[in-house]
Each structure stands twice: as structure tokens, then as C-alpha cells.
Amino acid sequence: MGTTQLETVPEPKYWHLKTVLTEALDSEFSVGEILPNERDLAARFGVARATLRQALEQLELEGRLQRRRGVGTTVAPPRMGVSVGSEQHAWPGGPHDAWHAVDCRLEVPPAALAEPLVIAADEAVHVVRRSRVSRGQPVASELLYIPAASVPDLSGIDAPSGAARARAVLRELQRMELERQENAVELGSAxxxxARELDRLPGAPVLVVTTRYIARGRTAALSVATYRADTCRLTFGDSGGVEIHHGPERQAS
Amino acid sequence: MGTTQLETVPEPKYWHLKTVLTEALDSEFSVGEILPNERDLAARFGVARATLRQALEQLELEGRLQRRRGVGTTVAPPRMGVSVGSEQHAWPGGPHDAWHAVDCRLEVPPAALAEPLVIAADEAVHVVRRSRVSRGQPVASELLYIPAASVPDLSGIDAPSGAARARAVLRELQRMELERQENAVELGSAxxxxARELDRLPGAPVLVVTTRYIARGRTAALSVATYRADTCRLTFGDSGGVEIHHGPERQAS
DNA sequence: TAGTGGTCTAGACCACCCT
DNA sequence: GGGTGGTCTAGACCACTAA
Known part of the structure; x- marks a missing residue:
């Protein structure tokens, strides 16, 4: 008919919902505040619950919301900046290290890591598990793969496993001179x-930081660190990082 | 009853599906190969289409699959490494710059950027749009915010907008000495x-790289670059980055 | 035990791409 | 026009948390 048809592209409902909710978060909600439950919200907007969830999932991906099964959906605080791969060329376990060692075992690494580690596909390496906490919250979990060749004088260590052994292995590693390190970031899922260590559900989005420590022209250690993508902004380079704030978002009482 | 109940935690179907599909991708499929369509796959695994899609979405997030409406689902090649925030402290638009300028306009930036730019909330700045292509594919789209104070001698430029003006603005910027730069990476959605520029649907996951260029103690420019999270692995620091391969994954003919 | 978010189903229709 | 992935619905049940 003669109706003007400028609506050439009907925006998906969940996309429009996301926009509306974003504006509401910016103007009407405080950090930590609890949103109405999904069934109520869906009814209020006149959509199916699955459609509402699509919008909430995106907002959680962007770090605006936090959802917890059995509890509810809350407004997330701004992401915290965590520094990675600083230019200071330091071995893991050094004096200004934000990590804390949890465990150490001797294991065969995943086949995909054999090549960057320059070892045989079935060769066992030291695997140090570390975790990183920021503002009282777990933000990252790391697996450090250290070929036996990088820590040759480990015979005097008595601890067969556990945090004590992990620290001993890292101490040994620091006896070499670090040549340089290579870093990469990519998206993954927990x-x-x-997921257990980061207090998230399996499949949660994470930022995977891979660091190759190079000494004497060889890969002396390989770190695979997974950061919570919802709560973390990774900063690197000279220092600091840029603070981006959303709307007013008063602090909840 | 007396049935042994070791199945304490029933794994979600989509999670199990994802595992099965991952193994299939590693062993039985070539890069670029087309998977059966979603309805067939769902029927084959005996699940609803929505459940299958949950698994496919995760695999796409991890860069293992590529889905295109109207076309189908294909096996994605390994992510390509793209270097960002290298230690070489260079202005955007310098000689070894991977970007190419598209446009330049004078606009008021989003309110959230006024603070890091150290300008008034309603002050207009030069906004240069650039794009980055790697291996014939668009990988990133950037908005560069440049306060007028950073390019004082712009009067001689005749081009009122467009790529020519963008290049002129960048040339002017390079006359200052760059003090340092601050980088941050976080997860976002297109x-x-x-989305149009990256050849993806709106909401697609992206890695947002924020760079603050600092000269004379002030923020001389602010770059917000969004990289396709499905196809890119961001490398930074000394150089290179680590190559991680999945399974055999022969190249498709 | 009540209420929350997480998983799953079996449909339907739409937007897009190719031929 | 036929086939693909993208969106949407209206239900159901499950796993988890907290009172």
C-alpha cells in the first residue's frame, strides 16, 4: 500500500533489547544492583525468555552484567585493568610477579604445544599451575610448560610435587638469562x-595469553594463561592503560 | 537400584557435542571443507537444532568454524597472527603501518572518551577511520580520535574530508615527538x-585494542581498534608470537 | 523449599546466497 | 526457488543457591 517503507532493515528484537537495556544500565542502575529475573523481564518486554537471554548474554560478554545460577543477574563493575607481558622482560616467578604458584607435575603436554616447545610429541615437561587474583577475585589461571632442559639442576629438590616444588622449579629457571619473550592474545572458552578455578561455568569466554620465554635461542618456557574476559581488560606496553567509563552508574550502597 | 552411579555430573549435551565435533574437526576434516547443514547435523546427533547451534557457536567463538548465512558452515583455517602495539613507539600513519586511511570527519566523540582525551564533553575532534587487511581479508576497523590541539597547523590543508584529509591529519600528527603509548585489550561485540566493515553480523565477538598516544605529557591521540576475534590472534611485545596448530587438518584441495 | 539462571525441545518464519 | 544460517516462540525440566 501507500505506507512509507523506510524500515528496510527490521532490527532483530534481541539487538533492540540490548540497546534498551544498555541505556537503562547507564542511567538507572547502580553497580551491584540486582535486575528483575529473566521471566519477569521477558514478560515486561513482551518477548520469549530465549530472546531476552540472547540480549543478556551479549551484555555479559561485554562485561556489563554478571549472571549467577541460583542467585540472579547483577550490574557488573567496570572491568579491571590487569597488566600482562610488560616490557620488563622478567622470568615468571620473579620479585614483582602477580601470580602465585599452586602445583607442579611432570606431564606430557598437549600435542599442539610440542612444536613451540621444541620437544618430542611424547616428552614430559614440568607443568606449573599458577593462579592470579586481583581485588579479591580470581582473574586468571596459568599453565607453565618448562622442558627439563631448562632446569637441569633440579636434583637437589626434595619436594616431589606441590607448591614448594613449583617455586623451586621457577627459581631454577631464573638462573638463565632471559633473551626475550613473545606474546599473543586470542579469544577462547574456558x-x-x-572454569572451576575462575569461578565461571565451562565455556565461559576467556582471553588466552600465550607467552614464549626465549633464552639461549631456545624456548625455555611456554606460558598459557587464561583470563576472565568478562571482568578483565589486559594492559600491556609502556604502562597503565586507558580507563573507559560507561554512564553515571552510581555505586550501590 | 544397584546400578553403579558414577555419572554424578551429567555433562550438558551441547558440551559433549562440542567435544565430539572438535575431535572430528581435528581428524576427519580439511580446512575450508563444508559441514552438513544444521538440520541434518542435529538429526544425526539426535538433538534439537538449537542445541546443536549452541555447540557450533562455541566452536565459531574458538575460531574452529566459520558460518555464513545462506552459504553454510565451513572449517576455519588457523587464526592469523596480527601484530599490535609493537614496542617501536611509532605514530599511526608511519612508514611501516599496516593500516590504510579511509575517511576523516570532525565530530564529537562518545562521552566515555572525553576523559581519556582530556577534552570537554561536547568538544569536536578529528575522527580518522582506518581499516586493516591481512591476507586479503578485513581483520580490523579503527577509529582514531585526534584533538584539534594535536594538529594545530592544519589550515593549509584543502581537502575537507575523505582519505586525503585523513592522511594529511596523520602527517601533521607525526610532527610531534611521541613520548610513549599505552595499550589495552578487551572483549567486545561488533x-x-x-560488523559491516569486518564482514560479520552485528554482535560478533571482537577484540578491542585501545591505544593512547602520549606526547608532551598529554593524550595526543586515542585509537580504538576492533579486531575480528574469530580469525585473529594478536601478537605484541618483542616480536612474532607462538604458532599453535590443532590436529592434522589437511588443506582442502 | 522457593526462586534463580542453565539446558533442551519442536516447531515456525525470515534474511540471505546461489543457481 | 531451493537451501543455508539467523531469529523467535512457548513451553518443559534441571542444577544451583539461599533462606
Whole structure:
């Protein structure tokens, strides 16, 4: 008919919902405040629950919301900046290290890591598990792969495993001179064990930081660190990082 | 009854599906190969289409699959490494710059950027739009915010807008000495315009790299670059980055 | 035990791409 | 026009948390 048809592209409902909710978060909600439950929200907007959830999932991905099964959906605080791969060229376990060692075992690493580690596919390496906490919250979980060749004088260590052994292995590693390190960031999803350690559900989005420590022209250690993508902003380079704030978002009482 | 009950934690179906599909991708599929369509796959695994899609979405998030409406689902090649925030402290638009300028306009930036730019909330700045292509594919889209104070001698430039003006603005910027730069990476989702430029749907996951260029103690420019999270692995620091391969994954003919 | 978010189903229709 | 992935619905049940 003669109706003007400028609506050439009907925006998906969940996309429009996301926009509306974002504006509401910016103007009407405080950090930590609890949103109405999903069934109520869906009814209020006149959509199916699955459609509402699509919008909430995106907002959680962007770090605006936090959802917890059995509890509810809350407004998330701004992401915290965590520094990675600083230019200071330091071995893991050094004096200004934000990590704390949890465990150390001797294991065969995943096949995909054999090549960057320059070892045989079935060769066992020291695997140090570390975790990183910021503002009282777990933010990252790391697996450090250290070929036996990088820590040759480990015979005097008595601890067969555990945090004590982990620290001993890192101490040994620091006896070499670090040549340089290579870093990479990519998107991944949390495995079952990482999810537990990060207090998230399996499959949660994570930022995977891979660091190759190079000494004497060889890969002396390989770190695979998974950071919570919802709560973390990774800063690197000279220092600091840029603070981005959303709307007013008063602090909840 | 007396049935042994070791199945304490029933794994979600989509999680198990994802595992099965991952193994299949590693062993039985080639890069670029087309998977059966979603309805067939769902029927084959005996699940609803929505459940299958949950698994496919995760695999796409991890960069293992590529889905295109109207076309199908294909096996994605390994992510390509793109270097960001290298230690070489260079202005944007310098000689070894991977970007190419598209446009330049004078606009008021989003309110959230007024503070890091150290300008008034309603002050207009030069906004240079640039894009980055790698291996024939668009990988990133950037908005560069440059306060007028950073390019004082712009009067001689005749081009009122467009790529020519963008290049002129960048040339002017390079006359200052760069003190240092601060970088940050976080997870985001593509807006409508970024999605178009990156050849993705709105809401697609992206890695947002924020760079603050500092000269004479002030923020001389602020870059917000969004990289396709599905196809990119960001490398930074000394150089290179770590190559991680999945399974055999022969190249498709 | 009540209420929350997480998983799952079996449909339907739409937007897009190719031929 | 036929086939693909993208969106949406209206239900159901489950796993978890807290009172």
C-alpha cells in the first residue's frame, strides 16, 4: 500500500533489547544492583525468555552484567585493568610477579604445544599451575610448560610435587638469562578445570595469553594463561592503560 | 537400584557435542571443507537444532568454524597472527603501518572518551577511520580520535574530508615527538558499522585494542581498534608470537 | 523449599546466497 | 526457488543457591 517503507532493515528484537537495556544500565542502575529475573523481564518486554537471554548474554560478554545460577543477574563493575607481558622482560616467578604458584607435575603436554616447545610429541615437561587474583577475585589461571632442559639442576629438590616444588622449579629457571619473550592474545572458552578455578561455568569466554620465554635461542618456557574476559581488560606496553567509563552508574550502597 | 552411579555430573549435551565435533574437526576434516547443514547435523546427533547451534557457536567463538548465512558452515583455517602495539613507539600513519586511511570527519566523540582525551564533553575532534587487511581479508576497523590541539597547523590543508584529509591529519600528527603509548585489550561485540566493515553480523565477538598516544605529557591521540576475534590472534611485545596448530587438518584441495 | 539462571525441545518464519 | 544460517516462540525440566 501507500505506507512509507523506510524500515528496510527490521532490527532483530534481541539487538533492540540490548540497546534498551544498555541505556537503562547507564542511567538507572547502580553497580551491584540486582535486575528483575529473566521471566519477569521477558514478560515486561513482551518477548520469549530465549530472546531476552540472547540480549543478556551479549551484555555479559561485554562485561556489563554478571549472571549467577541460583542467585540472579547483577550490574557488573567496570572491568579491571590487569597488566600482562610488560616490557620488563622478567622470568615468571620473579620479585614483582602477580601470580602465585599452586602445583607442579611432570606431564606430557598437549600435542599442539610440542612444536613451540621444541620437544618430542611424547616428552614430559614440568607443568606449573599458577593462579592470579586481583581485588579479591580470581582473574586468571596459568599453565607453565618448562622442558627439563631448562632446569637441569633440579636434583637437589626434595619436594616431589606441590607448591614448594613449583617455586623451586621457577627459581631454577631464573638462573638463565632471559633473551626475550613473545606474546599473543586470542579469544577462547574456558575448559572444565579453568572454569572451576575462575569461578565461571565451562565455556565461559576467556582471553588466552600465550607467552614464549626465549633464552639461549631456545624456548625455555611456554606460558598459557587464561583470563576472565568478562571482568578483565589486559594492559600491556609502556604502562597503565586507558580507563573507559560507561554512564553515571552510581555505586550501590 | 544397584546400578553403579558414577555419572554424578551429567555433562550438558551441547558440551559433549562440542567435544565430539572438535575431535572430528581435528581428524576427519580439511580446512575450508563444508559441514552438513544444521538440520541434518542435529538429526544425526539426535538433538534439537538449537542445541546443536549452541555447540557450533562455541566452536565459531574458538575460531574452529566459520558460518555464513545462506552459504553454510565451513572449517576455519588457523587464526592469523596480527601484530599490535609493537614496542617501536611509532605514530599511526608511519612508514611501516599496516593500516590504510579511509575517511576523516570532525565530530564529537562518545562521552566515555572525553576523559581519556582530556577534552570537554561536547568538544569536536578529528575522527580518522582506518581499516586493516591481512591476507586479503578485513581483520580490523579503527577509529582514531585526534584533538584539534594535536594538529594545530592544519589550515593549509584543502581537502575537507575523505582519505586525503585523513592522511594529511596523520602527517601533521607525526610532527610531534611521541613520548610513549599505552595499550589495552578487551572483549567486545561488533556494532552495526564495524560488523559491516569486518564482514560479520552485528554482535560478533571482537577484540578491542585501545591505544593512547602520549606526547608532551598529554593524550595526543586515542585509537580504538576492533579486531575480528574469530580469525585473529594478536601478537605484541618483542616480536612474532607462538604458532599453535590443532590436529592434522589437511588443506582442502 | 522457593526462586534463580542453565539446558533442551519442536516447531515456525525470515534474511540471505546461489543457481 | 531451493537451501543455508539467523531469529523467535512457548513451553518443559534441571542444577544451583539461599533462606
Amino acid at each position: 575448559g572444565a578445570d579453568e | 556494532g552495526a558499522d564495524e
